[in-house]
Amino acid sequence: MDEYDGAADVGDADPAVLAARLDGADPLSPLADRYHVPEDVVYMDGNSLGPASDDALASLDRVVDEWRDLLIAGWTDADPPWFTVGERLGDALAPLVGADPSEVAVGNSITVNIHTLVGTFLDELLAGKGPEREGVAVTGGEWPTAEDGGAVPAVLVNELDFPSDHYAIRAQLRGRGIDPDEKLRVVPSRDGRTIDPRDIEAALERHDDIGIVWMPTALYRSGQLFDVERITEAAHEAGAYVGFDAAHSVGAVPHDFDEAGVDFATWCTYKYLNAGPGSIGALYVAERHHGLTPALAGWWGHEKATQFEMNMTYTPAASAGAWQIGTPPLFAAAPLEGSIELLRDAGIDRLRAKSLALTDFLIALVDERLPEVSVGTPREHAARGGHVALEHSDAEQLSAALRDRGVIVDFRPPNVVRVCPAAPYTSFADVLEVVDEVEAILDGGAHEEYATSEGGVT
Ligand SMILES: Cc1ncc(COP(=O)(O)O)c(C=O)c1O
Numbered sequence: 429m430d431e432y433d434g435a436a437d438v439g440d441a442d443p444a445v446l447a448a449r450l451d452g453a454d455p456l457s458p459l460a461d462r463y464h465v466p467e468d469v470v471y472m473d474g475n476s477l478g479p480a481s482d483d484a485l486a487s488l489d490r491v492v493d494e495w496r497d498l499l500i501a502g503w504t505d506a507d508p509p510w511f512t513v514g515e516r517l518g519d520a521l522a523p524l525v526g527a528d529p530s531e532v533a534v535g536n537s538i539t540v541n542i543h544t545l546v547g548t549f550l551d552e553l554l555a556g557k558g559p560e561r562e563g564v565a566v567t568g569g570e571w572p573t574a575e576d577g578g579a580v581p582a583v584l585v586n587e588l589d590f591p592s593d594h595y596a597i598r599a600q601l602r603g604r605g606i607d608p609d610e611k612l613r614v615v616p617s618r619d620g621r622t623i624d625p626r627d628i629e630a631a632l633e634r635h636d637d638i639g640i641v642w643m644p645t646a647l648y649r650s651g652q653l654f655d656v657e658r659i660t661e662a663a664h665e666a667g668a669y670v671g672f673d674a675a676h677s678v679g680a681v682p683h684d685f686d687e688a689g690v691d692f693a694t695w696c697t698y699k700y701l702n703a704g705p706g707s708i709g710a711l712y713v714a715e716r717h718h719g720l721t722p723a724l725a726g727w728w729g730h731e732k733a734t735q736f737e738m739n740m741t742y743t744p745a746a747s748a749g750a751w752q753i754g755t756p757p758l759f760a761a762a763p764l765e766g767s768i769e770l771l772r773d774a775g776i777d778r779l780r781a782k783s784l785a786l787t788d789f790l791i792a793l794v795d796e797r798l799p800e801v802s803v804g805t806p807r808e809h810a811a812r813g814g815h816v817a818l819e820h821s822d823a824e825q826l827s828a829a830l831r832d833r834g835v836i837v838d839f840r841p842p843n844v845v846r847v848c849p850a851a852p853y854t855s856f857a858d859v860l861e862v863v864d865e866v867e868a869i870l871d872g873g874a875h876e877e878y879a880t881s882e883g884g885v886t
Contacts (some may be wrong), residue, residue: 430454431450431453431454431455431500432450432454432781432782432784433788433858434446434450434783435450435785435786435788435792435799436788436789436792437792438767438789438792438793438796439796441516442500443860444808444857444858444860445512445694445788446859447524447789447855447859447860448856448857450785450789450856451578451855451856451857454782454855454856456774456778456779456782456851456852457855459770459774459852459853460522460852460853460855461855462481462482462483462770463479463480463481463482463483463702463852463853464479464481464485465479465537465647465853466481467832468866469833469834469835469836470858470861470862471836471854472835472837472847472848472849472854472858472862473836473837473846473848473851474596474699474700474702474814474837474844474853475648475651475676475699475814475815475846475850476668476698476699476768476838476848477698477699477705477845478596478679478698478699478700478701478702478703479702480704480763480851481702481766481767481770482766483612483766483767483768483770484702484703484704484763484764484765484766485577485763485766486502486766487762487763487764487766487767488535488704488759488762488763489765489767490762491506491510491758491759491762492762494506494510495758495829501651502758510756511732512732512853513534513756513758513761514531514533514534514535514728514749514752514756514761515529515747515749516529517533517534517708517710517761517764517814518532518533518534518710518748519532519763519766519773520764520768520769521534521701521710521768522551523676523697523772524678524683524768524771524776525674525678525680525683525684525712526682526683526684526686526687526688526691527683527685527686527712528686528715529708530715530718530746530747530748531685531686531712531715531718531747531748532710532711532748532751533581533708533711533748533749533751533831534697534708534709534711534713534756534761534764535708535709535711535720535728535729535746535749535751535752535753535756536708536709536710536711536751536752536753537696537706537709538592538694538695538696539592539593539595539596540676540709540724540753541595541694541709541711541751542592542593542596542642542673542694543596543599543677543722543723543724543749544722544724544753544878545601545692545713545723545724545727545751546583546596546597546600546640546642546671547600547603547709547722547724548692548721548722548723548751549639549640549669549671549691549692550572550583550600550601550604550606550619550639550718550723551604551721551723552638552669552720553581553639553669554570554581554604554670555720557791558581558639558668558669558739559664559667559668559669560716561804567845569573570870570879571629574767575865578805580606580611580637581606581636581637581638581639581640582611582612582613582615582635582637582639582640582641582886583597583601583611583612583638583639583640583641584609584613584614584615584628584631584632584638584641584642584643584663585597585613585614585615585642585643586614586615586616586617586623586628586643586644587614587616587617587623588617588620588621588622588623588649588650589643589647589673590644590648590673590675590727590819593642594612594674597642598612600723610637610651611637613631613635614797615631616626620649621647621649621650621652621804621817622647622650622652622811623643623654623658623762625654625658625662626656627792628641628643628659628662629662632646632663632665632666632668633666633745638663638666639667639668640668640669640670640671641659641662641663641666641668641669641670641671642670642671642672642676643659643670643672643673644672644673644676644811645672645673645674645676645677645678645683645693645695645813646674646675646676646677646681646814646872647676647813648840649803649804649817649840649844649846650804650817650844651676651804651805651806651812651813651814651815651816651817651826651846652675652805652811652812652813653681653806653810653811653812653813653882654672654687655810655811655857656672656683656685656690657687657688657689658687658883659687661689662695664689669691669692670689670690670691671690671691671692671693671694672685672690672693672694673693673694673695674693674694674695674712675694675695675696676699676700676814677695677700677811677813677814678695678700678701679699679700679702679771679779680700680702680779680780680813680850680851681776681780681783681813681814681815682776682777682780684758685712685714686714689714690712690713690714691713691714691717692712692713692717693711694710694711694712695709695710695711696709697709697710697764697767698709698871700814700850701764701768701771701819702763702767702770702771702852703760703761703763703764703767705761706759707760707761707763707764708756708760708761708764709755711748711751712748712843713748715753717723717736718746718747718748719744719746719750719752720744720750721742721744722750722751722753724746724753725742725744725745725753726752726753726754726823726847727754728752728753728754728755728756729744729745729750729751729752729753730742730743730744730745730750731743731744731745731746732745732749733844733852739823739843756798763833764831765850770852771852774851774852779851779852780851781852783811783814783849783850783851784809785786786851786854786856786859787805787812787814787815787849787857789856789859789860790816790847790859790862790863791803791805791807791816793859793860793863794800794816794818794863797863797864797868798818798866798867798868800820800865800870801818801819801820801870802817802818802819802820803816803818804819804842804844805816805817805819814848814850814851815846815847815848815849816846816847816848816849817844817845817846817847818839818844818845818846818847818866819843819844819845820845820870821843822876823839823842823843823845823873824841824845824881825837825875825876825877825878825879825880826839826866826869826870826875826879827839827845828875828878829869829874829875829877829878830845830866830869833865833869835862836862837862847862849862
């Protein structure tokens with residue numbers, strides 16, 4: 429968008445003047461007043477935990493009051509009732525991922541959602557169902573079951589995934605008697621930072637047993653943004669389901685899961701959605717899959733109209749709400765209502781435009797002023813998520829030194845300082861301050877006073 433033009437042109441201007449011009453023209457700058465970031469802090473860790481906002485605290489306070497005043501009646505008489513919180517917040521999230529409201533629900537956590545979603549689709553494959561596979565002998569669009577001589581389905585992941593994803597998928601394979609050492613197929617990284625989409629496609633060509641492709645929308649360390657449409661198309665051409673871990677993009681990058689044809693996805697609400705520590709997870713299941721029995725079934729995923737009839741037979745809700753499991757943690761869901769409204773007012777396209785301008789500005793300043801630091805995040809906008817990975821051999825000490833100076837970033841082994849200038853509450857002046865501090869620390873050797881913690885997170 430025009431108001432952010434020139435953010436990368438740091439060579440031609442005094443960066444402080446450029447930052448002031450960009451901040452002055454930024455239509456989103458008033459939003460920062462609604463977030464709580466201490467005066468003496470430059471907060472660049474919203475990709476781990478977003479800050480509180482007035483709006484999120486207000487919706488949380490409302491539910492606390494409802495608990496005090498209504499007690500058990502809050503499930504039905506609160507306004508809106510707690511009973512349908514999973515569906516209602518799913519409706520509010522749907523536009524951020526390009527989905528019909530029925531396709532999104534909040535519930536559980538990312539890891540639990542991976543267990544139930546991957547488990548559900550493994551069960552489908554093992555029952556002989558699944559997308560039609562080109563070049564594979566299928567009858568009536570169905571996978572042959574292992575008993576009929578068909579392949580035991582494998583799950584395709586990548587080497588740079590968040591570890592919890594692999595733990596969960598391995599467990600789901602193991603639970604079905606499938607050896608994860610054989611059937612968790614891992615796309616390698618060529619450079620240790622990114623995954624080349626051609627390597628995902630090559631794996632799909634090489635192996636005819638891949639039943640599920642599970643990829644992140646953005647990598648947690650380097651911030652590489654994946655091409656959801658391209659991966660979905662490749663997976664479907666190979667007859668595989670495709671699911672995404674969208675933790676590092678929802679709220680920062682617009683998605684169109686329906687348009688792309690994604691089968692399922694999950695993400696958290698504590699990063700770019702700013703709903704608080706341990707806030708409730710979210711999930712997407714394409715409408716064509718509604719009605720399946722979730723692998724981890726529970727009463728909160730039961731058809732709502734008859735949930736309280738307490739039948740022993742489980743009838744899944746005819747929506748993504750079926751993948752909820754148990755009673756939703758209201759206090760871990762309530763802040764999301766306010767925080768989504770705030771983001772919706774800003775508009776996800778405008779937030780993305782500002783985020784790209786902020787990371788353009790950061791990358792340009794690093795190139796210009798920090799020769800000993802490399803940028804591990806792709807430079808093309810289409811492959812860049814919401815944060816920038818700064819690589820340095822003393823990244824852990826640098827991260828600790830920055831935090832001591834009030835610049836809150838985080839370290840990810842082996843050599844990455846993640847800097848996340850999140851659009852709703854970060855200014856261009858903040859970005860300049862980060863680079864000033866890094867330069868001062870490295871020039872003066874202040875980071876050398878800090879010990880490393882051998883692989884720990886600082
Ligand atoms: C990309 C990614 N996937 C999965 C997880 C695990 O999420 P949870 O602890 O909510 O299950 C995280 C947590 O930060 C993450 O960043």
